[in-house]
Each structure stands twice: as C-alpha cells, then as structure tokens.
Amino acid sequence: MIVDTQNFMKFSDEFEARFTEMLTHYPTRRSALVPTLLYAQDEVGALTDEVIAELAQRLDLTELEVRNVISYYSMLTTKPRGKYNVQVCTNIACMLRGGEELLDHCKKKLGIGHKGTTEDGLFSLEEVECIGACSWAPAAQVNYDFHENLTNAKMDELLDEYKKKGTQ
C-alpha cells in the first residue's frame, strides 16, 4: 500500500510558490530537498515529524532519507529553537580574537549552554564553526544577520536590542 496521499500540513502560499519554482531547478525531484528543508524550517520553526512526512512524500523520498539529510546539516534542526538563534563563531580567527570568551559571556548572560534555549523561548545559543566573517572576527550570526567585531559590551547591547524587539 502506498501511504495515504492526504496532506499532513499546510504551508504558506509563499512557501508553495518557492517550492514549485525550486522543483524546476533540478532534473530530479529529490534534489530540491535541502533548500525546501530550509524554507520549511524558517516557516515552521523546526523540522517536525509532520514536516518530514510531508516533504518526504512530496519529493518521493523515504522519511529516513529526509532524516539522514537533516542530521547531516547542523543548521537544520528537528527541535524548535528560540526566536533568535545566536550563533557564536569559535573557529580559529574568532578564537584568536576572543570568540570563546564571547561565547562564555553569552552563556552567562542568557543562562543557557551550547544548543540551549532560554525559558522565554526568545534566545537559543550555538557554538558554530567558521561563518566566513574572519576579517571582522570575532563574529556572531543571529538568524540570518551578521554581527562583527564584537566585544562583550557590544554583545550585551545586541542581545538587549533583540530582547526588546522580541517582546514588543
């Protein structure tokens, strides 16, 4: 028996438009998996079981295959993150310029560790490898925004700003 083809979930029109367009980029359907996962994650917040089942069906893949890909990429997650995902780089250039201290500062300030999420669901923290901002080390990425030449003070300001934005 083939799995019932009823839709498990609804995405936004914007997602559907992007998805339809994405399929035209590749000779095989499965190739559209990685960008589709990223869009779905941005929209839903995490790649939940429902999302996985839905995308597997759309792309003629097994759920296992979708999970294999998700587990390969560290920017894809199956568990919901905070509204702002703070990714602090501690790769070599950032490390030499105080990246690790910056991360420790964030841990203390937010009261969470690597891959943790604050209780109010506002912030997640992650230690990441090079994000390509070596010239402006130490650097951090919050969702899709880059913040460079950071110091503890600057980081505090930044987090406060996000907190204000997030609780408005």
Next chain:
Amino acid sequence: MPDVTLTVDGKKITAPAGSLLIEACKSVGIEVPSFCYYPGLSLQGACRMCVVKIEKMPKLQTACTTTVTEGMIVATDSDEVRQARKAMVELLLGNHPLDCPVCDAGGECELQDMAFSYGAPESKYTEAKNHREEQQWSPVVYFDRPRCILCYRCVRVCGEGMDVWALGVQNRGVSSIIAPNQNDHLDCEECGMCIDICPVGALTSGAYRYKTRPWEMNHVGTICTHCGDGCKTTLGVRCCDAGAEIVRGDNRDKSGINNDFLCIKGRYAFDFAHHKDRLTEPLIRKNGKLTPATWEEAFELIGKRFREVRDHDGGSAIGVVGSNRTTNEENYLLSKFARAVLKTNNVDHHRTADFPALAAALHGKPGKTASMRDALNAPAILLIGNDPTNQHPLLAWQIRTNVRLRRAKLYVINAAPIKLRRQASGSALVPAGAEAKAVAFLGGDDSLLDALVDSQVAGGLTREAWIALRERIRGEQNMVIAFGSELRGHDIERLVSFASTLTGAKLICLGDYANSRGASEMGLYPDLLPGYEPVARADRFQKEWGKLPRETGLSLPEMVEAAKAGKLKALYVVGSNPVGRLKVDPFVLSKSFVVVQDMFLTETATIADVVLPAANAYEKTGTYTNTCGDLQLVKKAGEISNTKPDFEMIVRIADAMGCDVSGLVPFGSGTHSDMGQTRGAQSGEADRHAVWLEAHNLEPKMTPFDPMAILDEIQRVVAGYDVSRVNLLAGNDQHLEIAESGASLIQQPELIDPANDDLFSSGTLGRYSKTLNSVFENKSAESEVAAD
C-alpha cells in the same frame, strides 16, 4: 567490449574495458582488500582500504572506483600502499571495541583479517572510545554501534538490493551512524541481508548471537525447505543432546542459485526443528487416545492393517496423500509404494500450481522452461499473476538485480499493485481473476480487450495502452515468462502457444512449496505416474514396478467423498495436513484407518490412528526440484533422535506388509563399505569423498534406506532427470527438461489451492517457527516506502 592490457605488480594482465581495477586484479588472483566495495552494489569509495599506486597519478587511488585503462601500471602491495592501509586500519580501530572474543563475527570478520594483515600493534589514539550499548532493531536484527566501520554495505543492499530502503546514515563525519527507518527499530522485510553482508559484527542475527563461534559448527550447504525457489542456505550445526542442532542459517556458501540472497525463512526459520511440540515417538490410538508406542509396534500395526484392507477391500479402498516438502526420492518411493504395494492409484497431494498442464502444453517443444538463473540474465521478463516479493523472494531478487544491473525490461500483469511494479518498464493492473484473459489478449484475442479495460481499476490501462504493451512484449527476445497459479489448465496452453510465437521465450510456473514441482514430477497424482506418465499407459512402469492398477484413482476431494460413503478404509498421509490446510472435515475420516507421518501433531495427525514422527528436509538427504525445474541436492544437517525420514518409514511399512523391499529400493548394488560420510564430525562438509565415490561408480547404497539408491531409478526412469550425478553431488543446480508426457491430461484446475504464504508464513513449518511468529507479531501496520 575490447580488452585493455595493464600491468599489476609487474604482471601483464588483460581485462574488459570498463571493468573496475579491483575486479581486474581479482580475476588474476591479486587480492586488493576492501570493506565498502561489494560486487553488484553501487560504488561507495568510503573505506579507502583498496588504495593502490597507479603510475603517473599523483596520489594513491581507490581500486574499487578506478576503471582499467590501456597501459596502466599498478602496484597493489608497495610499502607506500601498505603504510596507507595500515593507517586506515588504525583509523577504523580508533573507535572499534576490542571485543573479538565475544563478538559473533570473530573468526569470520573482515576487519579482523585486515588487522592481522595490515594492522599496527599499537595505536597512536589516546581518546576515549565512543560507546553505545547494542540495540535491538527487530526480533532478528541487532546493531552494535561501536563495531560499525561505516562501509554502508547494509544501507546499499537494503535499498538497492532489496528495494526496502530501511537503513540510512545519519549525522556526519566521525559521528556518522547507521540508522533504522523507525527511529529505534526497523520496519522492513526482515531478510537479514544486512547481517550477512556486514564485514564486521555490527549487525548481528537475533537467532544466532552469542550462541557459538563459527569454527565450532559444521557448515552444511543445503536447500531451503520453505518456498519453491530453492535457495541454498548454509546451516551451522552443532552437537546437542537430541542429536545435532541447527544454530544458524546464512549464506556463507554462495554457490547456490541465490548467490548472495536469502530471505527471512531461509536465514532464520530453521527453528521449527527444535520446537517443544516436535513429535519424537510414534503414537498409536488406544482406547480413543493417541498413546506413545514403539516403532516396531507402530510398523507392525500399520503393515497389518494396510495388508488387510488391500487384500480384503482392494487397493482402491486405500488413499495416499503425499507432501510438497519431502524429497524427490521420497515422493517417487511413495508413488511406487502406493501403486506397486498398496495397489492403488488414489494418490494426491496439495496442488499449488498446474505443472502437468505446463508439461502437456510443452509437449514436443524442448528447451522452453527457464531456470532460476535465467531470470537473472534474461533481457526481458514477463510476470503474470503471483507476488514474487512475498511468495518467491528469490525470483523477486533475481528480477530486481537483473533490472538494476542489466537493464532488463520487466512487464507485470497483475490484479494487485505488487511491489515489483516499481521495477517494471510496463505494468498493467487487471480486474481480479482476469489474468487468463490478459494471456488470451496477448495471444491475439482482441475480443477480450473490453474485459481488461476496466475503468474501475485504478492504474488499469486504456485500450491503446494495452495494445501498445502487447506490441512491446511481442518485440522482446529471449524473454522469461513467469506465471502464478492464477493460470491453470487451458490458460497455460494458451500462454505456451503465445510464448512459441516469440523468439527464445522460456517459462517458469510458480508453485508454492519447496518441492511442489518434485511432488508433481514424481507422480503424486491419481492419474499420473512419475514424469507425468498417464496411469492408463503404465507399461513402462509396469516393467519396473510390477503389476499396477490401470484405472484412474481418486483425487483428494474424491477420497474424502469415498470416506464419507464408507468406501475409503485406510488413508496414508505423508507430510501433509489436508484437514488443516485443505479444509477436509475431520469427522469424515473417523471410520478410516489413518496413518500420518509428520513433525507435529497437526489437525490431521490429531485424528490419526497412528502418527509417526518424521524428520524434516534439514535432517535428511535427497534431491529437490525447485519451481523452475532446477534439481539440487538436499544434505542432512540437523538431527533429532527418534525421528525417521519419510523414506525409511515408507520402506519399513512396506516391509511390515510383507513386501520384498529390494524390489522397492534397488539397494546393495554399490560397493559395500561405509566411508563414514553420512554421520559424525565430517557429515555434511563438502562431501568430497562422495563426489570421488560417484565419479568412480562406487556409491555405497548399502541399505534400503539410502535415497541415493532410488535416485538411480529416478534418473533411469523419469524423463528429464537424467543429469550429471557428479554435478549434483558437488552441490550444483541443474535445470531439468520438463518431462514430455504428451498425453491429453485430465484438467482439474479447481483442485489447485495456492498456499498464499508471504514472507513471514510458511504453512505448518511457519506455525512452529518461533522466529517467523515473533516477526509477524512485531509487524506494525505495513506501509510501502517510496522508491528511490
């Protein structure tokens, strides 16, 4: 393709252009080690063990992904190469536990071999090993994560080979792991291919784990006793209190028609032999209750009663029901015993396919049946009816492999959307029961097209599509046509005449049990003698067997009717369960003297007057003919004391009836010496001595219980069975020409009752197999996975 010439380790070799370097090396006996490379599966290039030095290439190259080119100069064993492999082994051992002394794979582990060949005695790694307790993924599959070396063979054989896609790789780099499809367990066909193909002990078998070591078993390559495909399974046997215990089934001996393949039944379902309900003493009904008795008592009683009935009421008052799981020798002997000693033609068995109709339709058309090997090599396959994935797993494997590796064209005509349609280049859903109409349409009868174009069937074809499909099928050459029991009688005749219009088409008739074909060919029919010879023309057999009854006997339903009318005084049931399987009313038989030979107290045995505990096919020697007509040797592996093979029981009953058994079994014609090959420590191991004896015409055949003695007669008397005995004894399969009976046969298609066993059921054997039952219970609601 033209050959290219290259130099490997200073040796000039030639290999077909396009072949892989690792295979080219292997062909001349140079071993290049590898873990991830496996012939027939996609290339992975993951383990880096097969690195070799190729001149003019800057770095070491992997021999498993490099194709040979003209003038290539390769070194496979230089210091540089050895150093690289040593480093690879060190990396692999970085997280591998040192638990070889308790690991199932110890002694037959490829990593162990490599560590001996290349490994460093010390490792530079001081990091703690990343441990994780072993996990049970299904009743039969266990996974020990730290032992895994990430060769991905299991992932590929499950996906590409089995089309199941239940295993995957998660995470990345050093933290990569093999993962099952249901988070913490597997939902799959439970074939165990992943266990067999695992080069280390990461995937282990639930049936075998921690039981014994490979070198403590004898390994007997014999034929699986479940479905009709005839896979060779290697049984690991150990001494036990009851005789010899089978501890493992696997595919160590890859010489069979199944090559790498085994399904769950061949691999795990040998455990019925040691079920606690197994009968180990004869039972005689005394005061209405089945009571343990001695063999002598039982045989004496049966002999006396059979003789009385025969002499008093005539042979026609005796019925004989044979088995689909006994050997050819036993079936032939039973057929002979019934006719020559019991003087009856009331012989039948559980019919699961219409082999006689195929024999009749192929009269005068030699070379028209396909072997199981043909299904792997044919450029095209037409499958009508049946669901091989469930009922003929090897055929399904052959077809999938053929489509994958040789781009064979598969056409599927079926009433259900069977899984093999995923490999099909043309498939048609027909309304239930309309397979025969499809055959007539293929043969050119366009009037049936309307019946096939049923708009109610989702996935059905339009008129135009049907005609286009027929054109494509008609254009195929050397096609193998496999058909299930949906086609019977005249439908088979129609299919054969259609096949005769195609160039080189060959047929496979799909029957359900291990020796259904053999039961048919050995004449377990009321109207047919061995080789489909009609009883009315029994002259040839009369010369061999003595005076025979000439009138057609009773079929099984007719025997039941006769019993109802009080005319069937005795019924002799060998390895069959007509009450349980064919819905025969047990009360009908209450007035007849019923003798049952079986392993268990089946529904039929419970109403018997005498029950004899039988040995199963894993506990005796003989031959099986698979559903395609491939003859193979069955070798004795296990043993349960105080059970007897059906062969011996038939002979002993004949003896107890006062019959001269030397007329029944031509024994004692060989050299009188026991070479010790049939028992003891050497039993079953590649029987070199037997091969030698046969080659010198010195087979012992000392007793009337030696099935090889009757094999002589079968080979002499039964048309088609005259194949090389040396080949047979060496364990090779040989395709038989289906016997030419040439008679217009009695067509009784309604008597065919397909077993419809699936991957997890196997008639009576399945009911008593703990493994099959545990898997069955474990199955969640099945859902098919997406094709890749």
